[in-house]
Amino acid sequence: MSLICTGAACAATPAADTIYLGGDIITINELQPAAQAVAVSKGRILKVGDKDEVLKLKGSKTRVVDLKGQTMLPGFIDGHGHIFNVGFQAASANILPAPDGTVNDIPTLVKILRETQSNPVTKKLGFIIGFGYDDSQLAEQRHPTRDELDLISKEVPVLIIHQSGHLGAVNSKALALFNLNKDSKNPAGGTIRRREGSQEPNGVLEENAFFGALFSLMGKLGDAENQAMVKAGQDLYLKFGYTTAQEGRATAAAIKTFGQSAQKGDLKIDVVAYTDMASSEASMDSPWVSRAYKNHFRIGGVKLNLDGSPQGKTAWLSKPYFKAPEGQTADYAGYPTFKQDSQLDDLVARAFSKGWQVLAHVNGDAAIDQYIGAVRKAEEKLGRSDRRPVAIHAQTARLDQVQAFQDLGIMPSFFPMHTFYWGDWHRDSVLGNERAQNISPTGWAMERGMIFSSHHDAPVALPSSIRVLSATVNRTSRTGKVLGAEHRVTPLVGLKALTLWAAYQYFEEKDKGSIEVGKLADFTLLDKNPLKIPREQLADLVVTGAIKQDQQVYQLKAQTQAQSPDKLSCATSDLCLATAARSLSLAGVIHAHKPADEPGGEHGHAH
The missing domain is CATH 3.20.20.140 (Metal-dependent hydrolases)
Known part of the structure; x- marks a missing residue:
């Protein structure tokens, strides 16, 4: 027996706003692991399946996007990061080691920071700031000290941030401004490193000793600078295909800035913030605390360090x-x-x-x-x-x-x-x-x-x-x-x-998290299919686009291919979320779920 769509039943399925096709589509849905096309309506996925079936939803105003051989996946979600501080990093001198920078010895670090004295952030803060040095990658295999940072400037305070973000070093001028000297005690959860044989600080500050110095600087930034940091962070996240980002251990200033950005409509991706409970619990009284986004922003909970x-x-x-x-x-x-x-x-x-x-x-x-x-x-x-x-x-x-x-x-x-x-x-x-x-x-x-x-x-x-x-x-x-x-x-x-x-x-x-009917049309585009190339080549993949709720938010190219059953979904299946828990082999083979009473069902494990 065949079922034919007629009258009101047909009218119940709206025409798609957009149909994506023409490249591999990785759905991250075990019940329908791949598709040839995806239809979207009002920012949500309307249909996932083979091209001919999806094209039945094409209307007179439907936009058909040819992915031109690129691969489409669900939008990448940031498991943990600090998008606000990424903007601060973007405004600082790059003192990262290779391959992300060029600083692999202290003389190079000094040279780069000397050249940043006219940096707008330097003028605004009155500090020379560098981000990303890594003592493990420096030829000297140690942290720069106040004496070496004094070679950059004795008149302008210098602060450099370790790549871990958990410690850094400052010059003598900065130590004086922060009132750190031989009589200073280590703060709880932090250490002021000393010169050998004395109590005089050597310029290296750990954890809470460092955070106090850093946050006092960031507190000097005004609304315009903070908004610029949000934009810089968002732009960098988009470049890597993220459609959801985290601001972990958010300060009151960060919460305020993201709220302003959301109200102005400046956020292109979702940002979920977690406030520092130990110091900023008051932020949890904010109207932004919610499981639902408002203009792409929400506070999701608290962070403890x-x-x-x-x-x-x-x-x-x-x-x-x-x-x-x-x-x-x-x-x-x-x-x-x-x-x-x-x-x-x-x-x-x-x-x-x-x-x-x-x-x-x-x-x-x-x-x-x-x-x-x-x-x-x-x-x-x-x-x-x-x-x-x-x-x-x-x-x-x-x-x-x-x-x-x-x-x-x-x-x-x-x-x-x-x-x-x-x-x-x-x-x-x-x-x-x-x-x-x-x-x-x-x-x-x-x-x-x-x-x-x-x-x-x-x-x-x-x-x-x-x-x-x-x-x-x-x-x-x-x-x-x-x-x-x-x-x-x-x-x-x-x-x-x-x-x-x-x-x-x-x-x-x-x-x-997956390309399924009813979910948001958040997609990341890659130049190749990561499931079809040798694992050693994964690092060479290129993000070619990002789509947030059917809106192109980063350079779009395109993609699709594959095949899939017509009407499968695990959007409400706990098992689909726990795909590591059964029949997903380390050889990369995808198996559909089986009921618990069938062989191989329910509580298997990864091999």
Whole structure:
């Protein structure tokens, strides 16, 4: 028997505003993994299927976009980053090492910063600012000191920001302005490094000692400068195909600026902010706190910072660093932000009681233990609920901690880009070989059927979705060594960590993360299909366009191909979100879901 659409039934299906075809379409929907065409109406996906069927929705005003052989995917979603600070980075001198900059020794750093004295930001702030130096990549294998920064200027204060964002260095003029001297005490959760044999600061500031200096500078920026930072950050994210971005640990100034940008209609992509609960909890009274975006902005919850960075050797570990940093003894293992567990316990419990999602920066395994303990106590007190707490970075998570994540419903957002940028440094100086092999342990998560997101933590690294994908899949260091082969995943899994699973992290899986009927028409365009090229070539992919709710927001080229069943959806399926949990092999084979009572159904695992 055939069913023929007639009369009112036909009229119920509107003509599409846009139809995309002509290239590979990767849907990230296991029940319909590929398609030849996608129809869109009013910013949402109307139909996904073969070209002939989708073209039946073409009306007299329908725009048909030929992708011209490019590949279309769901819009990339930023698992963790700081889009506001990316704008600050864009306004600072680039002192990143290769391949993102040219600073691989201190004399080059000094030369570049000397040339920035006429920089508009220098004039506005009265400071010379550089972003991105990395002591692990400097020929001297150490941080620049006040004496070397004095060579840039003795009259103008100089502040340079480490690539991790967790520490930096200043010259003598800046130390005087910040009133830091031999009598200054280390702040809680921070360290003022000293000259050898004395208490005189050597110019290097860690964690809260550094943040106080940096935030006082950023506070001098006016509305116009802050708006420019938002635009610069957004433009860079668009270049890498992101249609949803995060502002992690948002300051009051950042919240104000994003709110203004949203009200003016200046945001082209969605931005979800997480306020610093320890210092800016008042921001959670804002009308922007919501699970729904208003003009592309919302506050999604709170951020807690529990420790520092492993590459800067300020992350809080349970065992000592492989090689202690300058000025520390052999038993040095970093330090916590919250010296008393009860401080963190109270914050997490209060956030849970108010229904706020919690994101916690936890790099060291001791910090992860502290967070797990706080979540466990809060759940024992308040009961289990769909809160989706997130462990940001979880760089040195142990196997037992990954199991605890699963038991407590904590979702990890891993930072596999570390394997490229600092993999060799972690192995040879920070953690030693065994711990370094297991940084960002995605393999352990996959073994347990867990989902995770992957992120760039910009401006710690450029917000390069392509490098995130390549690092998650390949885990190759700067010297070409694979770090933790058992944690490598398929390109498909790498894409899910940038799309559907990241959407779940934000409670947005019903609207984003896959190309399915009813979801937002958020798309990223690539020059090649990442599922059809050797994994070693992933780093060479180029983002050629970004589309936000059917609006081109970045240079559009085009794409499509493939084939798919006509009417399949897993938009409301919990199983579809947990595709790592069964029948997704590390060979990259995609299997449709099976009911739990069928062979291979429900609770299988990744091999």
